[in-house]
Amino acid sequence: MELDSSDKLSHTTRGLHWLIALTIIALWGVGWYMATNKVYPLYSWHKSFGILVVLFAVVRVGWRIKNGWPSALPSHQQWERALSKLVHWLLIISTILMPLSGMLMSAMGGHGLQLFGLELFPHNPMPDNPQRNMPINKELAELFHSVHGIAAKVLLVSLVLHVAGALKHHVIDKDNTLKRMLGR
Ligand code: HEM
Numbered sequence: 008m009e010l011d012s013s014d015k016l017s018h019t020t021r022g023l024h025w026l027i028a029l030t031i032i033a034l035w036g037v038g039w040y041m042a043t044n045k046v047y048p049l050y051s052w053h054k055s056f057g058i059l060v061v062l063f064a065v066v067r068v069g070w071r072i073k074n075g076w077p078s079a080l081p082s083h084q085q086w087e088r089a090l091s092k093l094v095h096w097l098l099i100i101s102t103i104l105m106p107l108s109g110m111l112m113s114a115m116g117g118h119g120l121q122l123f124g125l126e127l128f129p130h131n132p133m134p135d136n137p138q139r140n141m142p143i144n145k146e147l148a149e150l151f152h153s154v155h156g157i158a159a160k161v162l163l164v165s166l167v168l169h170v171a172g173a174l175k176h177h178v179i180d181k182d183n184t185l186k187r188m189l190g191r
């Protein structure tokens with residue numbers, strides 16, 4: 008299988024990067040919008056696409072272990088290498104932590120886990136009112152709810168730094184950093 012080289016990133020790296028990047032940006036926007044405005048019909052879509060991210064993320068982490076991180080370009084300064092490494096780690100950790108905390112929050116909150124209608128984990132109906140759910144473990148549900156909210160903020164800050172870095176390389180340094188991720 009094709010691996011990354013310093014002037015060309017493989018199809019696998021680019022495909023996984025953009026598939027996950029676009030899904031995560033969309034989930035971030037939908038998550039924030041639905042939670043702020045209490046748009047409940049969006050919750051099941053947010054959760055189903057969020058669960059899919061776990062599958063992509065496992066493949067990506069496997070790929071990083073096999074391929075290593077893309078090597079820096081010779082023009083990248085020492086401080087840029089250190090900062091980008093930190094931000095890439097924060098992004099990868101968020102890619103795992105966001106869906107994981109979301110799934111645990113829903114499951115522990117008694118709402119179950121459904122992937123586009125397919126039940127992965129059963130909901131927990133109230134004995135005297137089966138139309139409503141009750142938490143399996145309220146403390147854990149609240150803990151994972153907080154983790155989801157905090158990780159969302161860390162993800163947003165990392166993403167702003169990440170995109171600013173990509174644009175700086177493209178517009179100010181005029182190097183190949185963004186181009187090689189776009190496959191040009
Ligand atoms: C419009 C948004 C985005 C742009 C323009 C962008 C751009 C880039 C570029 C140019 C690189 C290559 C850096 C290098 O060669 O050292 C890169 C790598 C990376 N990006 Fe993004 N990115 C975006 C969104 C995201 C998102 C949402 C994530 C969150 C998961 C993410 C995670 C990563 C990671 C982990 C790497 C390291 C290399 C890899 O694992 O493939 N990016 N990005």
Ligand code: HEM
Nearest residue numbers: 034035038039042054057058060105106109110113156159
């Ligand atoms: C990469 C994947 C995900 C991202 C980026 C993401 C992002 C977000 C964001 C930004 C919010 C708004 C947080 C706030 O305003 O406090 C949110 C809320 C929420 N997310 Fe996710 N999420 C992801 C995956 C999941 C998954 C897999 C589930 C469950 C299976 C889930 C369940 C929820 C729920 C229930 C809320 C609403 C919480 C409330 O009403 O306060 N999320 N998500």
